[in-house]
Amino acid sequence: MRCKSIAAGVLAASLLFSLSSARAADPAPAAAPAIPVGVAQARMKPVSQALEFVGRVESPERVEIRARVKGMLEAVLFKEGDVVKEGAPLYRIEKPLFQADVENAEGEVGRAKAALDLAKIQRDRAEELLAKNAGTVVARDQAIAAEASSKGQLLTAEAHLKTAKINLGYTDIVSPITGKIGRTAFTRGHIVGPDSGVLATIVSENPMYVTFPVSQRDYLEAQKEEGKVDLTNVEVRIKFSDGTTYPEIGRINFVDVSVSRSTDTVVMRADVPNPKGALIDGQLVRVELKSGTPQEKIVVPQAALVADQGGVYVFVVEDGKAMTRRVKPGGTLGAGIIIEDGLKPGDQVVVDGFEQLRPGASVRATPAAGLASGG
Incomplete structure (x- = not known):
C-alpha cells in the first residue's frame, strides 16, 4: 500500500511539473500598440478685449432712379447687376415731343x-415827338409801358425755352453715382x-457702412482709460452668418447723438473697406469690437475641443499617455480658441486622431501640420 501511495505522489508531481513547463512556454500577451495622434502646443498669445454685436451692412450712397418726364421708354442701356460709373447712360425716353x-x-x-x-423803336419815336411838341405825354408813357411788357414777355419765353431744354435733357437718364445697379x-x-415709381436702384460699394446698436454698459466698456471717448483705436471685425471672418478691418466713424429710450442703446457706425464687393447692402452680420491693452492668454486650435454632457474637454499627451482635461473656453482668436482655465502653456493637446482615444491610452504624438501655433 505504501508503494502505491508513493507512486501516486510521484505521478502527481510529474503532472504538475509538466503543466508548469507548458505554461512557462506560452508567450506573454502583446502590449496594445501606441495610437498615432497629431498635437499642437498650447501657447500664450496677446488677446484684446472683445465685444460682439449684431449689425447690418449699409451702402453710404443709395439712389433710386426715377423718370422726371413722361414718355415711352425707348432703351435700357445697362446690364442688371453691373457696376455703373457716375454719368453713365441708363435709360432713354423718346425725344421727338x-x-x-x-x-x-x-x-x-x-x-x-x-x-x-419794335417797342424800343416806338418808345424812342414817342420821346422824340414829345421833345418837338409834336407828341403827347400819354403816347410816350404808353410806349414805355409797351416796352416793359415786351421785356417781360421775352423773359417768360426764355424761361419756357430753358424748361423745354431741361425736359429734353431728362429724356436721357444717367447714373448720379458710381455703384452697382x-x-x-x-x-x-x-x-x-x-408717377411710375423706381426704375432701378444703385448702391455704392466701397467703402461700406456697418451700423449696430450698443447698450450703455457695453458702450462704456469700449471707452479708453480715464473715461475719455477715444474710438480711433477700436478695431471693427465683421463675421458672416457661416462663421467666417471678413478680412478687412473697419473703424468707427459715427456715434449717434442720442440714446434710444425704448432699448437703452446708442447706434454706432463703422466704415469698412469693401474692395472686392464681399459686403452687400442690407446684409446681417456680427460685429466684433476689440479695444484696450492686449492680455496674454492661452490659445489652442479649435480642432482640439471635444464636447460631452459634462462640458468641454481636450486630450493632453503626458509621458506618452492620453489624458483628459476639462477646459473653459473664452472666445475665438482667428482659427484658435481662447482657454480661460484648464491648461497651462506648453501643454501638448491632441488635434488629430483622438476619435479612438481613451484616458490612459498610449499615443505616438507628432506635430499636426498647420496647427502647431495653436490658432
Whole structure:
C-alpha cells in the first residue's frame, strides 16, 4: 500500500511539473500598440478685449432712379447687376415731343425779341415827338409801358425755352453715382413718368457702412482709460452668418447723438473697406469690437475641443499617455480658441486622431501640420 501511495505522489508531481513547463512556454500577451495622434502646443498669445454685436451692412450712397418726364421708354442701356460709373447712360425716353417743345419755345423767344425791338423803336419815336411838341405825354408813357411788357414777355419765353431744354435733357437718364445697379422695373416700350415709381436702384460699394446698436454698459466698456471717448483705436471685425471672418478691418466713424429710450442703446457706425464687393447692402452680420491693452492668454486650435454632457474637454499627451482635461473656453482668436482655465502653456493637446482615444491610452504624438501655433 505504501508503494502505491508513493507512486501516486510521484505521478502527481510529474503532472504538475509538466503543466508548469507548458505554461512557462506560452508567450506573454502583446502590449496594445501606441495610437498615432497629431498635437499642437498650447501657447500664450496677446488677446484684446472683445465685444460682439449684431449689425447690418449699409451702402453710404443709395439712389433710386426715377423718370422726371413722361414718355415711352425707348432703351435700357445697362446690364442688371453691373457696376455703373457716375454719368453713365441708363435709360432713354423718346425725344421727338420734347424736341418739338424746345423748337416751339425758341420760336416764342424769337417773337418776343422782335416785339421788344419794335417797342424800343416806338418808345424812342414817342420821346422824340414829345421833345418837338409834336407828341403827347400819354403816347410816350404808353410806349414805355409797351416796352416793359415786351421785356417781360421775352423773359417768360426764355424761361419756357430753358424748361423745354431741361425736359429734353431728362429724356436721357444717367447714373448720379458710381455703384452697382439692381434690376430694372421697366423694359423698352413701357410708358414711364414721375408717377411710375423706381426704375432701378444703385448702391455704392466701397467703402461700406456697418451700423449696430450698443447698450450703455457695453458702450462704456469700449471707452479708453480715464473715461475719455477715444474710438480711433477700436478695431471693427465683421463675421458672416457661416462663421467666417471678413478680412478687412473697419473703424468707427459715427456715434449717434442720442440714446434710444425704448432699448437703452446708442447706434454706432463703422466704415469698412469693401474692395472686392464681399459686403452687400442690407446684409446681417456680427460685429466684433476689440479695444484696450492686449492680455496674454492661452490659445489652442479649435480642432482640439471635444464636447460631452459634462462640458468641454481636450486630450493632453503626458509621458506618452492620453489624458483628459476639462477646459473653459473664452472666445475665438482667428482659427484658435481662447482657454480661460484648464491648461497651462506648453501643454501638448491632441488635434488629430483622438476619435479612438481613451484616458490612459498610449499615443505616438507628432506635430499636426498647420496647427502647431495653436490658432
